[in-house]
Amino acid sequence: MTENIIELDKVNVKFPLKDKTIHAVKDVSLSIKKGDIFGVVGYSGAGKSTLVRTINLLQKPSSGIVKVLGKEFYKNVDGKEKNISVGDLRKERRNIGMIFQHFNLLNERTVQDNIAFALKHSKLKEKEIINKSIELLDLVGLKEFAKSYPAQLSGGQQQRVAIARALANDPEILISDEATSALDPENTNQILDLLKKINQKLGLTVVLITHEMDAIKRICNNVAIMDSGELIEKGNIMDIFVHSTNPVTRKFIGNSFDAISILNSLNLSKKPDAIVQLTYTSDDIGSPIIVELYKQFGVKANIIYSNIEVLQDKPIGTNLIGIDGNQDSIKKALNYLHESNIKVTEIKEEQ
Amino acid sequence: MKEWFITHFPNVVQLGWTGDTGWANSIVQTLFMTFWSAIFGGILGLIFGIALVVFDDNGILPNKIIFNIVDKIVSFFRAIPFIILLAFIAPFTQFLVGTQIGTTAALVPLAFGVFPFYARQVQVALESVDSGKIEAAQSIGATNWDLIFGVYVKEARSELVRVSTVTLISLIGLTAMAGAIGAGGLGNTAISYGYNRFASDTTLVATLLVVILVIIIQLIGDFLARKLNHSIKK
Numbered sequence: 041m042t043e044n045i046i047e048l049d050k051v052n053v054k055f056p057l058k059d060k061t062i063h064a065v066k067d068v069s070l071s072i073k074k075g076d077i078f079g080v081v082g083y084s085g086a087g088k089s090t091l092v093r094t095i096n097l098l099q100k101p102s103s104g105i106v107k108v109l110g111k112e113f114y115k116n117v118d119g120k121e122k123n124i125s126v127g128d129l130r131k132e133r134r135n136i137g138m139i140f141q142h143f144n145l146l147n148e149r150t151v152q153d154n155i156a157f158a159l160k161h162s163k164l165k166e167k168e169i170i171n172k173s174i175e176l177l178d179l180v181g182l183k184e185f186a187k188s189y190p191a192q193l194s195g196g197q198q199q200r201v202a203i204a205r206a207l208a209n210d211p212e213i214l215i216s217d218e219a220t221s222a223l224d225p226e227n228t229n230q231i232l233d234l235l236k237k238i239n240q241k242l243g244l245t246v247v248l249i250t251h252e253m254d255a256i257k258r259i260c261n262n263v264a265i266m267d268s269g270e271l272i273e274k275g276n277i278m279d280i281f282v283h284s285t286n287p288v289t290r291k292f293i294g295n296s297f298d299a300i301s302i303l304n305s306l307n308l309s310k311k312p313d314a315i316v317q318l319t320y321t322s323d324d325i326g327s328p329i330i331v332e333l334y335k336q337f338g339v340k341a342n343i344i345y346s347n348i349e350v351l352q353d354k355p356i357g358t359n360l361i362g363i364d365g366n367q368d369s370i371k372k373a374l375n376y377l378h379e380s381n382i383k384v385t386e387i388k389e390e391q
Numbered sequence: 392m393k394e395w396f397i398t399h400f401p402n403v404v405q406l407g408w409t410g411d412t413g414w415a416n417s418i419v420q421t422l423f424m425t426f427w428s429a430i431f432g433g434i435l436g437l438i439f440g441i442a443l444v445v446f447d448d449n450g451i452l453p454n455k456i457i458f459n460i461v462d463k464i465v466s467f468f469r470a471i472p473f474i475i476l477l478a479f480i481a482p483f484t485q486f487l488v489g490t491q492i493g494t495t496a497a498l499v500p501l502a503f504g505v506f507p508f509y510a511r512q513v514q515v516a517l518e519s520v521d522s523g524k525i526e527a528a529q530s531i532g533a534t535n536w537d538l539i540f541g542v543y544v545k546e547a548r549s550e551l552v553r554v555s556t557v558t559l560i561s562l563i564g565l566t567a568m569a570g571a572i573g574a575g576g577l578g579n580t581a582i583s584y585g586y587n588r589f590a591s592d593t594t595l596v597a598t599l600l601v602v603i604l605v606i607i608i609q610l611i612g613d614f615l616a617r618k619l620n621h622s623i624k625k
Contacts, residue, residue, distance in 0.1 A: 098526055134532040144527035147622035148545050157541060158531040189621040205531065215530075 045213060045245050046072040046095055050117070051104035053090050064090045065101070066269040072262075074212075077239050077246040079256035079277070081292060082266035088249045089217055091266065095247065096136045096215065097129055109135055109212060134161070137206030141218040143198040145190040151177065151201050152186040158208035176204040180234060196227030203234065207242075214238070215247045220255055232258050253292050257281075257351050265289050281351055282319050282383050302345050302360065303387065312342060312362025314370050319383040322355050329380065330361075337373040339365030360387070402590035412584060418600065420494050420575040424566040428501035429559055435506040436558070439465055440513025441539060451525065451538050469507040473565050476500050477572055497566070497574035505562045512554035520546045549620035556612025560605050567601070577601050 053065040064087045072078045082088045093099035094106050097113055100123075106114040111132065115122040124132065145154050155173040164172060177183045180200040182193075190198050199219060206214055216235060220228040236259045239246050248260060256263050256277065264274035267288045273280060281293055303315065318329075330341045345360040363370050377384050397404050407413045439461055444450055446458040471479060477500045481491045484499040520543050528542045544551065567578020577597045585594030 096530055098530060130532045130534065132532075133530055136530070138527070138530040140523055140527060142521075142523055144521070144523040146524060146528075146542065146546055148548060148619070157528075157533075157537075160537065160541075161532065161534070191622055191624050202527075205527075209531065 043074050044071040045074040045076075045109060046070070046247070047105070047107040048091070048094065049105040049107070051091065051094055051106065052102045053087070053094065053099060054102040064269055065094070067104075068266075068269075068271045070264060070271065070274065072245060072247060074245055075239070075243055076262055077236065077248060077260045079248045079250065079260035079263040080266060081250055081253060081256050081263060083251060085268075086266040087269040088266045092215055092217060092247055092249050095213070096133050096138065097124070098138075108132065134158075134209035135211045136213045136215065137203075137209070137211040138215040138217065139199065139202045139206050139219040141221050143190070143195070143202045143222075145198055145201055145205070147190055150187050150189055151182065151193070154190065154201060155205050155208050158205050162209060172208070173204075176207055177201075179207070179238075180204045194227075195223050196230060199223065199227070199231050200234065203231075203238070207238065207244075210242075211244070213245045213247065215249070217249050218251070219248075220250065220252070228252075228255065229258065235259060257349065259352075261352065265292060278321065278351060278354065278356075281356060282321060306344065312364050313367070314363045314374075315344070315387045316361060316363065316374065316377075317385040317387055318357075318359045318361065318377065319385070320357050320381070322357075323381075327380070329377065329382070332376070333363070333373050336376065337365065337369045339363050339369050339373045341373075400592040400596065402584070402588070402593045403596045406580070406584060406593065412580075414580070414596075414600075417575055417577050417580045417597070420579075421563070421566055421577045421601075421604070423494060424497055424501060424569060424574060424576060425559070425563055428498050428505060428566075429562055431498065431502035432505035432509060432562070433555070433558075435502060436509025437513055439506065439510035440517065441543070443510065443514040444517040444543065445535075445539065449522070451529075451535055465507040465510045467507075468503055469511070473500070473504045474568055474571065476504050477568070481572075492573040494569075494574045494576075497569035497572055500572075501562065501565055501569060504565050505558060508561065509554070509558045512558060513551065516547045516550040516554050517543045519550055549616045549622075552612060552616040552619060556609060556616070559608050559612070563601060563605060563608075577604075 048068060048070045051065055051068050052063070055062040055064060068091055080088045080092060090099055094101045094114070095108055097106070101114055101116070103116045104114070105112065105117065109132065111124065112122070113124045113129070113132070146157065149157060152170070152173045155176055156169050159169045159172060162169070174183060174186060177186055180203055182197060182200050182204070185193060185197065190201065193201065214235070220231050223231060232255055235246055235248070238244050248255065250256060260277050262275065263277045263280055265272045265280070265286070265288060273284060273286050273289050280289060284290060284293070330343070333339050333341050340363070342362045342364070343359055344362055347358045349356050349358070363373065365373070374384050408415050410416065442457065442461045443465070445452050446454040446461065448455075468476070480500045480503055484496050485491050487499055488495055490496050524542055524546060525538060528538055533541065566574070566576050567581070570576060570579025570582060577600055581594045581597035584590060585597060
């Protein structure tokens with residue numbers, strides 16, 4: 041189960057314009073394992089959508105290697121371009137479902153016909169196509185809307201239909217391109233949970249592109265962070281969340297950013313000698329640290345702010361504490377925390 | 392009523408219902424010309440309109456050369472005033488139908504007169520289809536044929552009916568001019584038997600008949616366009 045289902049190697053995408061070239065994706069290498077839910081996060085214009093579109097060649101790269109499902113879709117490492125044939129690409133695309141921000145359903149077809157349209161080139165007979173369409177609608181909980189037109193459904197419902205359509209040909213990969221960005225928080229969570237359910241039930245590999253860290257936190261196992269066309273960091277979400285020191289990543293995760301603004305808003309009358317942010321998973325807390333800090337190092341720790349977030353059903357704690365004591369003891373205390381596998385970030389007050 | 396009509400519309404009555412110059416004949420001629428040139432011009436316009444979208448830089452098969460050829464042909468025929476096109480195309484008409492005059496001969500310039508107009512309208516209608524829908528269809532492995540007829544044409548069908556209505560109405564306008572090459576029709580009646588003979592009652596009735604025809608087409612077109620549109624909640 042550790043086989044790589046998607047492999048991107050040094051992929052570049054350039055858009056030549058009249059007076060300049062936009063380098064949308066720069067030397068990105070990425071592999072995604074079968075059965076994974078892989079998140080790609082970044083601000084608008086970071087190139088995440090462009091990058092992921094190279095997987096099914098909706099976007100042709102300028103160079104690099106794109107290998108999906110063990111087949112080489114695109115290769116250009118020495119200036120010589122090798123493409124998969126148009127017919128083969130068409131067939132392979134049926135193994136890669138995709139859903140979009142604006143759903144992109146066909147308005148002039150009923151919900152059921154939208155799904156049947158995806159099955160037009162399958163080996164199924166007309167009756168089997170109808171049955172399969174209904175089956176898929178059942179999976180996404182919209183069986184009773186089979187004869188409705190997309191415009192009669194809500195945004196969340198339309199996205200469910202789009203998911204059913206993307207799953208029509210039993211793909212092995214599902215790409216979600218900002219699929220929850222146009223939805224309200226409740227629908228967003230429902231769609232994300234549906235993606236997770238599909239991932240578990242059908243063993244589908246999901247690639248989730250989003251600018252919302254909350255979506256990643258909810259369902260992804262692994263994550264890649266992109267900024268201005270470059271891949272900044274990738275890895276297990278827990279590791280990234282707890283241990284990443286990259287400023288862009290931290291900004292996305294939000295914690296340290298929050299900490300500073302909280303600190304500023306508190307307007308503490310007496311400033312503690314040091315302010316640190318502690319991040320830890322439930323596995324890391326074996327001992328009562330605040331007590332230990334006082335007992336072992338004689339420093340007084342005061343909890344300013346505390347928060348727990350759930351990542352893949354595992355709690356992650358964030359504490360902002362003020363420490364009072366002499367510099368030497370504080371140093372030792374922080375070292376102790378480090379050794380206890382707690383991530384320590386010193387917060388310098390900013391205005 | 393009948394006497395009132397005979398007193399006030401003597402020339403209309405004199406033309407009669409049947410016969411070469413009769414009203415039935417000119418109505419049929421107008422319908423005949425409109426129908427067949429709509430079929431030929433429509434098919435031609437649809438092909439050219441689809442080509443303009445498909446081979447466009449943002450189309451599904453970008454091809455500068457084909458696009459430019461198609462684009463220039465459409466622009467060329469659109470630039471020729473219809474009354475001149477009638478004469479300009481006469482040798483080709485002769486080659487195609489064996490004569491340069493008459494109702495059937497008029498079909499050739501009518502089709503060529505209307506197709507570039509229709510092609511442009513089809514182009515605009517098809518371009519109104521969101522590129523996201525095309526992309527979504529490509530992502531499920533749709534063929535180009537699926538994309539053209541299953542997505543572009545099908546999604547734009549209400550808009551296509553709307554532009555077809557507009558085109559059909561302007562085609563009726565063109566048939567009036569076809570009288571110049573002896574094609575008959577209501578336009579010819581209004582000019583030759585009405586205006587030229589100072590029979591303003593004939594001009595009036597011919598005009599009214601054309602107006603009624605246009606209104607009927609507009610009503611049917613509007614009804615169909617509404618019926619075929621599911622992109623809004625209703």
